[in-house]
Amino acid sequence: MIDVARIDHWAASGFGPLHRASIVSKIIFLLLVVSAAVITRNPYPLMIGYGVLLVVAAAAGLPWVRVAVLSWYGALFALLYGISLGGGIWIAVLFIVKAITPSLAMLMLIVSTPYPRIFSLLSVFLPEILAAGLFMTYRTLFILLDMMDNFAAAIRLRGGFSPGSLYKNSTNISRGIGMLLVRAVERASRLYAVMVVRGYNGSMAEKGEIRLQSHDWLPLGTGAFVLLLVLVWK
């Protein structure tokens, strides 16, 4: 389950050094870690890099255990790909660390940066429709997750979930998703009407500023360390 509400809470409520760093420095940090994962052929430096990222996340007051668990999401595809290459356990381990290390860096960025700041930066590079779509998607996501929770509670109370009956459960889930879509579209139409009344002209996202600041030493230093580790320990 993508716990968007919790991620948003962590991003908005933290006061650690990573929260104080600029969005640009955290994007550079992410790019450095991704570069390290792309160029390495040795799992050891990346394993150490992953450990360093966890230590930094813990020291910066981020929910490092949760973030570490979430970072393993991409491991399944990496494992399948590694096994299919036929290089044994070693190649599978290499692909898993290649997958989870950038994922951890990405999660460190998202749990320490409120989404409007990230989307504002992205809106510098993206067409207006996509920037506005990103904002609208993120906003609607919370509403839909809330509606889905209410739907799940209602269906449980009415005995709609039957363990062992895949057909009945799938039918109920499908109706729930259908209802969710219809209501989401209705809400979207109403929202559009409200936005037009309030002067919406196709632009929603404020363009972000690209500027470094004094708190940026931690993400920049961490990213550079992981990349150097990979470059030196080949």
Added chain:
Amino acid sequence: MHIPDGVLPVWLWILGFVIMAFAVVFCLFRLKSVDLRKYVPLLGAVSAAMLVAMSLEILPIAYHINLSVVAGILLGPALGFLAAFITNLILALMGHGGITVIGLNTLLLGSEAVLGHTLFYLFKKRPPVFWRAAGATVLTLFITSLALIGIVAVSHINAEFLLHGDEHGSVQGGDVTVSRFAVMVLSLGIVGWIIEAFITGAVVRFISQVKPDLLVHMLHKEKVGRSKGNVK
């Protein structure tokens, strides 16, 4: 299935970004006659619904439904592709799928929306709406799974090459390993396709009963409008 960072060769994911950028530009070009401001809330609602559906993981096969075919049917191919891009970008921001492979992941998910829309409307109105949507979903997911296998096939490098940089070994054993990957993806995927097809069929049938005007896509409205204009 979302491809993570660091797994595929650099040339391939850069190519993925380039093709995705062209596809996005093409979609925006196709939509230039449409007042896109009207569709921003709808685009957001459907993209958010895709994200919610993706958060419902089906155990024990770790499969999640995508609703990409539903997005294609509701939004049309161009907006459906843009919804796939937005969904993938937000997923990547949450660590579900890589940053470097946003291009390839968007091409896979976006092609599901485009194919799903095309197949759903190709089936005409002969079979009931459930079977049209379910059939379109199975065919779409089969084709995009083959595309995923194709991506892996063109990216496949020898394990020895990867570990030791031995370029002479870079092409050995490729067919065997790709076929192994294909068997794994197709055997795991077929259960997922059936679940996704059932849910897509039921969702589209529900929408056709509750709010049928959502299934009359703007492209077809425009065609109807044009043909009416011609008659006049």
